[in-house]
Amino acid sequence: MSNNDLIKNRMLDLDKVPVIASASTLKDALDKMTLMRLGIALIVNSDSELLGVLTDGDLRRLLLTRQSPLPALLVTPAIEFGNSRPQTIDIDASVEEAKSLMVSREIWDLPVVSKENKKVVGLIHRHSLG
Numbered sequence: 001m002s003n004n005d006l007i008k009n010r011m012l013d014l015d016k017v018p019v020i021a022s023a024s025t026l027k028d029a030l031d032k033m034t035l036m037r038l039g040i041a042l043i044v045n046s047d048s049e050l051l052g053v054l055t056d057g058d059l060r061r062l063l064l065t066r067q068s069p070l071p072a073l074l075v076t077p078a079i080e081f082g083n084s085r086p087q088t089i090d091i092d093a094s095v096e097e098a099k100s101l102m103v104s105r106e107i108w109d110l111p112v113v114s115k116e117n118k119k120v121v122g123l124i125h126r127h128s129l130g
Contacts, residue, residue, distance in 0.1 A: 007098055008091045010129065011112045011122035019044055019120070022051050022079055029054050029078035040109045040123070043079050048119040050111050054082035088113045091121050095129050102126050 018032035018041040029041040039056035062081050066073060073081075089098050089110045098110060112122040 005095050007089060007093045007095065007112055007124050008122075010095060011091070011124045012128075013122050014120070017042060017123045020078060021046070022077070024078050025075050026054075026078045026081060027074040030059075030074075038109070038123075038125075041078065041082075042111055042120055042123065043082060044120055050086065050088065050113060050118070050120040052079050052082040052084040053086040053109075053111060054078050055109070058082050086111060088120075089124065090115045098124055099126075099129050102129075 016036065018029070018036045018038055020029050020032055020041050020043055022043055022045055024043070029043075033039065033041050033054075033056075041054045042050060043052040043054065045051055058081055062073065087101065087105055087107060087110060089101060089112055091112050091114055102108065102110060108126045110124045111120050112124055113119065114121050
């Protein structure tokens with residue numbers, strides 16, 4: 001297997017991914033997602049461990065199901081609206097493993113985590129897998 005066949009060589013590094021703290025509001029998440037032009041925000045604790053993700057799909061479902069006024073939603077912690085048990089992939093996984101997982105789960109983005117300490121280290125997007 002060549003190095004290009006590994007997730008760690010195709011993932012987006014954290015400086016190119018919307019990463020927010022667990023106390024961040026929905027507005028914080030939207031601002032960061034818009035700035036970085038990705039439809040996902042990774043929610044982490046102070047040790048960079050992944051607590052959840054918030055996606056564009058979560059936002060659409062929120063707007064269609066919540067009767068709260070928009071200003072009230074924007075100041076609510078983003079983690080309340082996201083997925084607190086997201087699918088992840090190990091940094092040393094193969095591109096083929098990621099493709100298979102994304103197709104079977106019908107997802108476009110996978111947080112990449114370190115096997116040793118479970119810290120989030122990046123994000124892999126389906127388009128970058130070829």
